[in-house]
Amino acid sequence: xxxxxxxxxxLERAGRDFxxxxxxxxxVFGFHAGQLKILLLKMxxxxxxxxxxxxxxxxxxxxxxxxxxxxxxxGLENVFLQQYQVFSEVTRSDPAARPLxxxxxxxxxxxxxxxxxxxxxxGFYALVEFSKVVPRxxxxxxxxxxxxxxxxxxxxxxxxxxLESALAVLRTQLNHQPVGYNLLPRxxxxxxxxxxxxxxxxxxxxxxxxxxxxxxxxxxxSLDEKRMGGAHKAPNLYSFDLRKYQQALKxxxxxxxx
Amino acid sequence: xxxxxxxxxxLERAGRDFxxxxxxxxxVFGFHAGQLKILLLKMxxxxxxxxxxxxxxxxxxxxxxxxxxxxxxxGLENVFLQQYQVFSEVTRSDPAARPLxxxxxxxxxxxxxxxxxxxxxxGFYALVEFSKVVPRxxxxxxxxxxxxxxxxxxxxxxxxxxLESALAVLRTQLNHQPVGYNLLPRxxxxxxxxxxxxxxxxxxxxxxxxxxxxxxxxxxxSLDEKRMGGAHKAPNLYSFDLRKYQQALKxxxxxxxx
Numbered sequence: 001x002x003x004x005x006x007x008x009x010x011l012e013r014a015g016r017d018f019x020x021x022x023x024x025x026x027x028v029f030g031f032h033a034g035q036l037k038i039l040l041l042k043m044x045x046x047x048x049x050x051x052x053x054x055x056x057x058x059x060x061x062x063x064x065x066x067x068x069x070x071x072x073x074x075g076l077e078n079v080f081l082q083q084y085q086v087f088s089e090v091t092r093s094d095p096a097a098r099p100l101x102x103x104x105x106x107x108x109x110x111x112x113x114x115x116x117x118x119x120x121x122x123g124f125y126a127l128v129e130f131s132k133v134v135p136r137x138x139x140x141x142x143x144x145x146x147x148x149x150x151x152x153x154x155x156x157x158x159x160x161x162x163l164e165s166a167l168a169v170l171r172t173q174l175n176h177q178p179v180g181y182n183l184l185p186r187x188x189x190x191x192x193x194x195x196x197x198x199x200x201x202x203x204x205x206x207x208x209x210x211x212x213x214x215x216x217x218x219x220x221x222s223l224d225e226k227r228m229g230g231a232h233k234a235p236n237l238y239s240f241d242l243r244k245y246q247q248a249l250k251x252x253x254x255x256x257x258x
Numbered sequence: 259x260x261x262x263x264x265x266x267x268x269l270e271r272a273g274r275d276f277x278x279x280x281x282x283x284x285x286v287f288g289f290h291a292g293q294l295k296i297l298l299l300k301m302x303x304x305x306x307x308x309x310x311x312x313x314x315x316x317x318x319x320x321x322x323x324x325x326x327x328x329x330x331x332x333g334l335e336n337v338f339l340q341q342y343q344v345f346s347e348v349t350r351s352d353p354a355a356r357p358l359x360x361x362x363x364x365x366x367x368x369x370x371x372x373x374x375x376x377x378x379x380x381g382f383y384a385l386v387e388f389s390k391v392v393p394r395x396x397x398x399x400x401x402x403x404x405x406x407x408x409x410x411x412x413x414x415x416x417x418x419x420x421l422e423s424a425l426a427v428l429r430t431q432l433n434h435q436p437v438g439y440n441l442l443p444r445x446x447x448x449x450x451x452x453x454x455x456x457x458x459x460x461x462x463x464x465x466x467x468x469x470x471x472x473x474x475x476x477x478x479x480s481l482d483e484k485r486m487g488g489a490h491k492a493p494n495l496y497s498f499d500l501r502k503y504q505q506a507l508k509x510x511x512x513x514x515x516x
Binding site for chain 2: 019020021022056058059060061062063083085086088089090118120122172174175176197201205206209210213251252253256257258
């Protein structure tokens with residue numbers, strides 16, 4: 001087990017170990033009890049929350065850095081992770097705001113110099129199985145936890161925009177690719193799959209339209225099992241037909257050009 | 259008119275005016291005489307070619323930097339430009355290679371320090387109307403010109419990968435979004451549109467399948483005009499129905515979830 005590093009120690013080495021000007025932020029989506037959830041950090045000495053994020057080591061690719069950050073925050077080794085957009089507004093991090101909040105934490109601007117520079121941030125989104133995540137805060141935060149999308153509250157810097165953009169990408173993806181393999185347990189019911197689609201889209205879907213469309217893609221495999229223990233009649237269980245799911249990821253749901 | 263800047267002058271100010279570690283590369287696609295074309299620079303003192311690229315000024319967003327670079331290389335003010343991937347392999351630019359080629363150009367490693375650092379590059383692709391581009395080389399290159407995709411020859415650094423990734427994005431896009439508005443003149447024939455799709459996909463398509471599918475999307479408007487001057491019977495001219503084209507860009511070709 002590594003000795004836990006203090007924020008002071010981290011700040012002291014940050015300028016040597018990480019590339020200047022480049023950061024990453026991760027929008028981590030999970031799905032639980034019919035709700036789309038996101039993983040957020042509660043910042044020390046601030047009311048607002050933050051997306052998990054970090055910096056790129058001198059000998060790391062962006063992807064390796066994102067995998068490391070997510071591993072640190074979720075405990076997961078293998079995560080579906082996708083780069084989706086670079087956020088580079090000059091005003092995205094108010095140069096004054098970050099050192100101020102560090103000052104409140106008793107850290108001098110001189111020491112926090114690495115954090116005070118302009119960062120261009122690469123946005124990643126991750127789709128994870130909710131039940132497998134063990135959230136852990138970082139050096140700048142008190143807690144790391146799941147939040148319902150609509151109960152997220154105010155986010156720091158431009159993290160609201162980074163989150164909204166990830167949601168927009170996921171919604172667009174629903175129109176031409178299957179979604180769900182990384183967010184649902186291996187076996188699920190049709191109402192559960194529909195609830196996931198509804199949670200991503202933020203609106204109700206017609207049950208019949210949904211089932212007709214999702215079956216037409218041929219990505220579902222009906223299992224010879226039913227969900228036990230509910231109050232109502234036991235619904236059928238399904239899993240994804242992985243071969244056809246992968247094909248649809250590559251060729252799109254319209255089947256490509258011939 | 260600005261005074262032309264020398265490479266020496268540019269290198270002298272680069273470290274002050276541009277963010278460290280962040281670059282951008284642009285894959286500029288055009289379509290002419292049934293061929294997909296890309297814009298490449300022929301490097302000074304090197305046999306290989308390069309994608310147009312550049313760096314980010316202290317007060318610029320990534321997009322503003324890409325627009326500036328493309329304006330300098332093509333003369334175009336309004337270009338369809340899309341960020342699509344970040345390239346961050348640690349080995350992507352051999353730290354020794356760039357200064358060596360500069361030494362051949364008579365420029366010392368000390369002066370070229372800015373270019374010798376590790377760069378993480380944001381890839382953009384642009385779709386432009388071939389006939390409107392006036393290609394112009396940059397300070398590191400002799401020429402800037404259109405090349406047929408298959409005649410591009412060897413490219414510097416990881417530019418081959420950056421190009422292939424842009425092509426892959428464009429091909430995937432063909433499966434769920436209309437493509438062509440930025441690449442074709444306002445009026446075009448169905449065979450011209452099919453040739454564009456074939457050039458992007460790198461293979462022949464069946465004429466009937468193509469026409470059935472492209473008409474089913476409802477994005478074409480048949481014009482009451484024919485292409486004159488050909489040897490064969492004059493083919494009908496079409497244009498895109500911009501309202502429906504935009505809808506299909508947003509909702510995808512499958513029409514979204516209801």
